[in-house]
Amino acid sequence: MPQRGRPRGFDVDEALERAVEVFWRQGYEGASVTDLTEAMGINKPSLYAAFGGKEELFRKAVARYAEKDMGYARDAFAQPTAYEVVATLLRENVIAVTRTDRPAGCLSIQGGTSCSTDNAPIAGFLAASRLGGEGALADRLARAVAEGDLPAHADPVALARFIMIVTEGQAVHAAAGVSREDLRQAAEIALAGFAAASGARLPEQATRPV
């Protein structure tokens, strides 16, 4: 039973993509349902039928954002060494928050760091999802310690926190209009700090015989 009744007049994925951009630019509270439907090219009842409501749409938008716009994190985690994981993460983050074909910054922060009391769950949801990413990075760095890639005294949780703090700051900065090249400089400083604090082997040291 592929479909019964009148078929949808719009592409759900494409509409969700537009919603991502509106939420990204204007935040959850700053994006009205009218703003959303206009950008999505649909009417309000279609939005409610297809997505359930503004809050559900937002959660789906965040999920899609994590899937598509933060895909670089998966690639970064797959790097062989902790240094390369972090270097990839920081550098790809700079690119992601300064794409010209996307709003500046990061949906996870632009979506709303603070909310009215009614919408407090939204800010909490975003904060939790950010901290989830931090936990994943900490796990990856812990693996690096277990593998001997990072020294035993390195603190994966603290290091992951530092990296995530930098990426969040980058996103805030990008939303303020700071250029990609300027953010890249900051990423390199952060990377140097990570290397110093973690005792990570640099790529040169890893590939070149000591």
Added chain:
Amino acid sequence: MPQRGRPRGFDVDEALERAVEVFWRQGYEGASVTDLTEAMGINKPSLYAAFGGKEELFRKAVARYAEKDMGYARDAFAQPTAYEVVATLLRENVIAVTRTDRPAGCLSIQGGTSCSTDNAPIAGFLAASRLGGEGALADRLARAVAEGDLPAHADPVALARFIMIVTEGQAVHAAAGVSREDLRQAAEIALAGFAAASGARLPEQATRPV
């Protein structure tokens, strides 16, 4: 002519203080005029008479916040060496964004990183004021280069940007509920990164004979 007509029934400064906290917790758009007047203990016409409107109140709240809650920045800039300037800034920022008698995070970010199109100027205003602080730090670090406190190859603008990115990330993290001690760890990693990237003399090196 000290006062003519009926005297004010509330303390303007105290009311502004309450407004700061509401904006800080809920953001500009998330804070309704009713939320504000209830916290300030006044009625709407009093708010409009005393402060001019919601947006003017917000700008005054931000000014007061910068004066009182970011006063540590002035102290930090007065430190004798670049290393101590940055160390004080990072450490005091951690304390400021995790005060138990204040909302978590920083008004300059919680106030709103994104807004509805109508309120776009608010996000721009906050972004500009943050970048203003970054410029002041860059100036202070440039002075350190001129004084020989930082090596000639150090880039004050890039370093200031990195530090501000970290403090912004700390504020986002604090708003997510991360503890003061956890943020302090991150601040020390950032400080190490600053020292490495700038070539700053550490306090020990500065006081101890080489």
Added chain:
DNA sequence: AGCATTCTGTACCGAGCGGTACGTATCCGA
């Protein structure tokens, strides 16, 4: 005492909010 001046509280404004009822259009299966 009386008046101009200023502040206070109530009650209200038009507009926009998120969300929905309902009649119509368009599909599949029988």
Added chain:
DNA sequence: TCGGATACGTACCGCTCGGTACAGAATGCT
């Protein structure tokens, strides 16, 4: 060809938004 099912557009719901009109209350000045 017709009925069940689904999606569509219009027009509307109650509510809250930021902001204000207005009348009464409290002061200083004369």
